[in-house]
Amino acid sequence: MSFSLESFQLGDIITGKIIKLEPTGVLVDFYTDQLAYVPLLELSLNEIQSPEEAVRLNEIREFMVVGNYDGKHDIFFSHCSPETLKDSDRLYEVALDLASEKSGHPINREDLLVHTKVLDVHRHGLSVRIYWFLCSQDHPPTVSFSIRKLEMRKAWERLRQLQAEDVTVYGKILNKTWSGALVKIEGLYGGIRSYVNKHKEQLVVGEKLPLKIIKVREEYNQLVLIHRSVSIRLRQLQVGQVVSGTIRGIKDYGVFVDIGDFYALLPTSKMFHPSVDNPNQFFKINDHLKATIVKLDPENGQVVLESYGSSA
Known part of the structure; x- marks a missing residue:
């Protein structure tokens, strides 16, 4: 009811x-x-x-x-703030188009109730989640x-706190995915980003791992973690640092270099020969090389390299 x-x-x-x-x-x-x-x-x-x-x-x-609600949609509104968007004609025009498209017939504004949730505030606008309720005598908007x-909301709050306090959490691998593995933390599903982890192939379903939380985004139902050893290694690195490693993967867009605990990417655009069509022309699996770190992205567990001695 x-x-x-x-x-x-x-x-x-x-x-x-x-x-x-x-x-x-x-x-x-x-x-x-x-x-x-x-x-x-x-x-x-x-x-x-x-x-x-x-x-x-x-x-x-x-x-x-x-x-x-009868429908929802995430959308970006350029050149506006939460205050200017609220109850604006622009908001209702978008909501009416979305609701009409989903229902298969035109919806009048007086028959539509719109709720919004701001997902992110950008320099040039807002990312917003729109919820709409169709209102009529036969179809009043309702709640349950x-x-x-409520437990989900509290779980997300706990995860944000654990991330802020840099707490090590332990998760059992439920299954493996293309990018790593799926675990459950505080009752919520999360993904281990291990595509940069050289031990990805060694992940075992049922294994319990020490993990660090690197991304908590409740609005997108997104929880991202990395292995604690990868997190520790990332914190030891700095932009401009020269590292040595072994090539473990070669793709059209670059090579993956094992620099200890995980792989870093040396993209073709950062090589001595950035115009090369295929890195296989210059590199082989198990080649050793030196490279300079040009980008660190702890949130996604990524390190980007350029050939040692290259100009910025």
Whole structure:
């Protein structure tokens, strides 16, 4: 059972009493004129098979108010601020186009309710997530309630704190991906960036690794980690430093150099012969070389090199 959007604010935290446990969810008394049904999926951040694994009868719990929106879309608005965008004609024109395209017929402005969330403020504009609700007598905008979303919010807060405090976290590899591996930290899925890690091939499903958090972006549901040894090695490096390594990979766009604990990239544009069509003309696997660090990107675990002795 859903409730009118007018009765609640999206994102609010409200308390309710668990009145009845059912196989697929619970009935909750939010001290309104009707009980709310909260499905099993929304009772916990963990995977559960029954309500009893997450709540107890007559227990008072906190829930997050979540919107039953009809659509959402991320978009960049140039040359505006959060203040100028709010309730602007420009915002509604975009939302109307998106809603009309998704529904397959024109939507009038009076039939559309728009909520926005600013994802990022750039020098020349805003990255914004638009949520829209279609409003009519037969289709009023509604909200529902979730413990899972509340636990997710708290988990993201803990992850930001762990990142700020540079805490080592431990994650078990759930499966391997093209860029590394998937783990779960604080109940949330995260990716280990190990495409620069020379030990990528040695990752084993079920193995528990010491990790450092390098990116926490709740708005994009993005958690990125790297192996602690890679993090330590990155902090020992500086732009302008000369390093020695062994070539372990050759691509059209550059070569990957093993400089200890991970691979650094020497792109073709930073070679002595940047006009070369294929680095295979000059390099072979297991060749040793010296190079200068020209870029460090700890957030993505990347190091970019140029040929030793090259001019900037």
